[in-house]
Amino acid sequence: MQARLNQNLMEAIERIEKARIAVDRHRIVRIIAVSKYSTKEEIAALYACGQRAFGENKVQDLKEKSQLLESLPLEWHFIGSLQNNKINALLSLNPFMLQSLHSLELAEQLQKRLQKENKTLQTLLQINSAKEESKSGFMPEIAFDMYLRIQESCPNLKLCGLMSIGAHTDNQIEIQKSFETTQKIFESLQNKGAEVLSMGMSGDFELAIACGSNCVRLGSTLFK
Ligand SMILES: *Cc1c(COP(=O)(O)O)cnc(C)c1O
Numbered sequence: 125m126q127a128r129l130n131q132n133l134m135e136a137i138e139r140i141e142k143a144r145i146a147v148d149r150h151r152i153v154r155i156i157a158v159s160k161y162s163t164k165e166e167i168a169a170l171y172a173c174g175q176r177a178f179g180e181n182k183v184q185d186l187k188e189k190s191q192l193l194e195s196l197p198l199e200w201h202f203i204g205s206l207q208n209n210k211i212n213a214l215l216s217l218n219p220f221m222l223q224s225l226h227s228l229e230l231a232e233q234l235q236k237r238l239q240k241e242n243k244t245l246q247t248l249l250q251i252n253s254a255k256e257e258s259k260s261g262f263m264p265e266i267a268f269d270m271y272l273r274i275q276e277s278c279p280n281l282k283l284c285g286l287m288s289i290g291a292h293t294d295n296q297i298e299i300q301k302s303f304e305t306t307q308k309i310f311e312s313l314q315n316k317g318a319e320v321l322s323m324g325m326s327g328d329f330e331l332a333i334a335c336g337s338n339c340v341r342l343g344s345t346l347f348k
Pocket residue numbers: 158160181203204289324325326327341342343344345
């Protein structure tokens with residue numbers, strides 16, 4: 125298993141590097157290994173290959189896997205749609221980052237809880253860049269203002285940038301457009317402290333990197 129995962133990781137790194145060097149020799153692109161369909165043994169094996177950052181989209185799964193793998197210095201990213209009634213459970217796990225801040229209400233609820241516990245949480249604002257009903261996130265038109273508003277009113281949420289999922293289609297032009305929409309918002313926020321642009325999954329990460337991504341979330345291509 126370890127040899128297979130190592131091979132997958134090396135192939136992904138090679139493809140990322142190729143895509144990155146084509147557009148930007150100075151950017152560093154991070155990999156979040158999305159382990160939502162993977163076992164703790166697979167996560168431990170990928171860790172042994174050098175991977176540190178992992179992503180889960182359900183609080184219960186994050187809890188189980190992070191506790192089972194407690195002895196490893198893993199960096200956990202929450203990438204799913206967080207419901208208000210799971211806020212306490214998520215915060216008690218002290219994740220490295222919440223990549224999917226999708227509403228003002230959620231921001232305010234998190235702020236309340238974080239303030240009470242005297243904690244902070246690194247966060248990315250999720251953008252619904254293709255305006256899909258099936259996805260959560262802020263609409264592109266309001267994202268800039270919301271970023272500043274949350275930065276001001278929720279000081280315990282440390283906004284570090286943006287996250288978006290590419291348009292759900294096979295049409296490369298549409299996917300590219302959705303990435304470019306998020307890229308523009310990210311660029312407008314760079315002098316407001318936005319550093320992370322999390323875009324790209326197994327099927328579209330090279331295109332995402334061409335559109336400025338510096339953080340790709342890879343599941344199926346790493347754990348196949
Ligand atoms: C599942 C998931 C991924 C990884 O998807 P793959 O296509 O398996 O690489 C990335 N981001 C989010 C938000 C996800 O839910």
